[in-house]
């Protein structure tokens with residue numbers, strides 16, 4: 016169940032990245048995960064949802080795209096400008 | 098709505114800490130090995146047999162990870178080499194920062210070979226680089242020959258698969274050739290060795306493998 020830690024890492028990175036695009040707020044983050052990365056996408060999605068709920072980042076979606084082999088990388092961030 | 102590209106690895110922080118460790122290991126000539134398997138596949142038994150076979154002058158050290166207890170460190174300390182337990186208090190894997198902390202106070206220049214026994218788990222340790230030179234996965238013959246297909250990540254990332262407890266082959270329906278073929282389906286270049294820590298069959302081959310790999314770095 017290391018997916019909680021991974022989800023936390025994603026949220027941290029989103030916070031940092033969003034900071035650079037003030038005053039926009041993040042609405043969706045895309046990550047690429049390969050089959051050899053040792054990550055269960057469903058378990059990651061679940062952890063992510065739980066962590067976002069009630070946090071400063073809510074509402075924030077996670078989009079998981081298939082990656083190559085052991086890839087575990089950020090792909091994009093969708094921002095909404097108020 | 099605007100979409101901006103986002104760069105970098107999700108485990109960027111761990112990767113950075115691991116890269117620092119790797120540089121440090123290189124600087125001091127430490128060959129570090131990350132041993133990964135399910136709980137009970139025989140990681141500690143392998144290290145017991147390994148340490149037992151080394152002469153006192155051998156510059157080897159062990160870090161052993163578990164969620165709770167220092168039982169494994171106690172088993173391994175008997176052989177007289179430096180051994181430290183890392184208890185993760187719940188975490189299902191070791192990460193690079195835990196290794197960094199555990200190495201504190203050890204003179205790395207005095208260590209040539211560092212074994213890291215990861216927390217028993219075939220999934221979580223896969224994603225965490227510890228700065229090691231190579232990952233080795235153990236699969237015991239009581240676990241089923243389909244495991245490389247079910248847990249492909251760790252077999253993909255490991256340089257060597259050790260098939261352990263082969264003394265039990267007469268008692269369990271485990272097709273060792275199928276297990277090897279499954280591992281090669283996931284990772285065609287994976288090296289494979291068979292071993293029993295009870296009868297010591299295959300132990301010499303393992304000891305030679307590690308020396309040869311270390312020599313070649």
Ligand SMILES: Nc1nc2c(ncn2[C@@H]2O[C@H](COP(=O)(O)OP(=O)(O)O)[C@@H](O)[C@H]2O)c(=O)[nH]1
Pocket residue numbers: 134135136137138139140141142143217261262263264265292293294295296
């Ligand atoms: N029959 C047999 N039992 C083994 C062998 N290696 C380990 N075991 C036993 O398997 C159990 C788990 O081994 P251990 O080294 O603690 O596994 P770890 O959790 O991966 O560190 C212990 O009871 C060992 O005595 C082996 O080669 N043959």
Ligand SMILES: [Mg+2]
Pocket residue numbers: 140141142169214
């Ligand atoms: Mg153990």
